[in-house]
Amino acid sequence: MSFRSIAIDGPAGAGKSTLARRLAERLGFLYVDTGAVYRTVALAVLRAGADPADEGQVIPLLEGLDIRLDYGLDGAQRMYLAGEDVSGAIREHQVSGAASKAASIPAVRTFLLDLQRKLAREQDVVMDGRDIGTVVLPGADVKIFLTAAPEARARRRLLELEERGQAADFQTILRDIEARDWQDEHRTASPLERAEDAVLLDTTDLNLDQSLERLLVLVKERIEP
Numbered sequence: 001m002s003f004r005s006i007a008i009d010g011p012a013g014a015g016k017s018t019l020a021r022r023l024a025e026r027l028g029f030l031y032v033d034t035g036a037v038y039r040t041v042a043l044a045v046l047r048a049g050a051d052p053a054d055e056g057q058v059i060p061l062l063e064g065l066d067i068r069l070d071y072g073l074d075g076a077q078r079m080y081l082a083g084e085d086v087s088g089a090i091r092e093h094q095v096s097g098a099a100s101k102a103a104s105i106p107a108v109r110t111f112l113l114d115l116q117r118k119l120a121r122e123q124d125v126v127m128d129g130r131d132i133g134t135v136v137l138p139g140a141d142v143k144i145f146l147t148a149a150p151e152a153r154a155r156r157r158l159l160e161l162e163e164r165g166q167a168a169d170f171q172t173i174l175r176d177i178e179a180r181d182w183q184d185e186h187r188t189a190s191p192l193e194r195a196e197d198a199v200l201l202d203t204t205d206l207n208l209d210q211s212l213e214r215l216l217v218l219v220k221e222r223i224e225p
């Protein structure tokens with residue numbers, strides 16, 4: 001039997017992970033956060049004292065990398081590095097920048113390809129990332145490119161951080177977002193780009209519920225219940 005897959009790509013802060021998770025819940029699909037996998041590689045690189053932008057330092061580390069992805073009883077995706085649950089550690093600010101750098105290395109992308117494709121071969125998935133519709137699952141049943149203006153994304157990130165009690169500054173967040181966008185869009189290996197057959201959803205003026213409703217309509221037009 002073949003499984004159904006929904007690919008959601010787009011820049012950081014467009015609401016991808018929250019929306020993909022909620023969409024998966026509504027459909028009874030597994031939510032796969034591929035950014036968390038790149039973050040786990042980046043954390044391993046940082047812990048090894050290596051430079052995530054330096055291929056020569058990163059590639060030799062890949063062979064010995066023990067990365068596992070698992071789902072808890074609550075259905076939340078958890079990441080393990082050499083058996084240690086690093087789901088919290090990979091969300092640190094420093095890891096975001098390192099993940100974007102390590103993700104530019106073609107060998108890192110190739111290394112993670114099978115792991116991502118295997119998940120979609122074994123169950124119905126909503127997978128989010130940067131190259132899911134273009135490279136990882138080019139045959140996905142539904143492809144969505146989710147975006148929002150950088151200022152809207154920075155505002156959402158600021159609120160998120162404030163809710164977690166972390167001090168943050170709007171201009172710094174905006175600069176970080178724009179730098180990451182640039183890095184993700186301009187790398188040669190699988191840059192962030194909209195697949196030709198992806199539907200564009202701009203969430204600048206939509207809240208989460210409105211965005212989710214739009215997504216559900218798009219999906220239901222394309223997938224049999």
Ligand code: DC
Nearest residue numbers: 034035036038099100103129130131
């Ligand atoms: O979605 P995120 O912010 O957790 O992703 C972290 C970094 O990983 C991001 O800068 C780009 C990279 N990434 C990628 O290149 N391809 C993916 N499929 C997912 C993430």
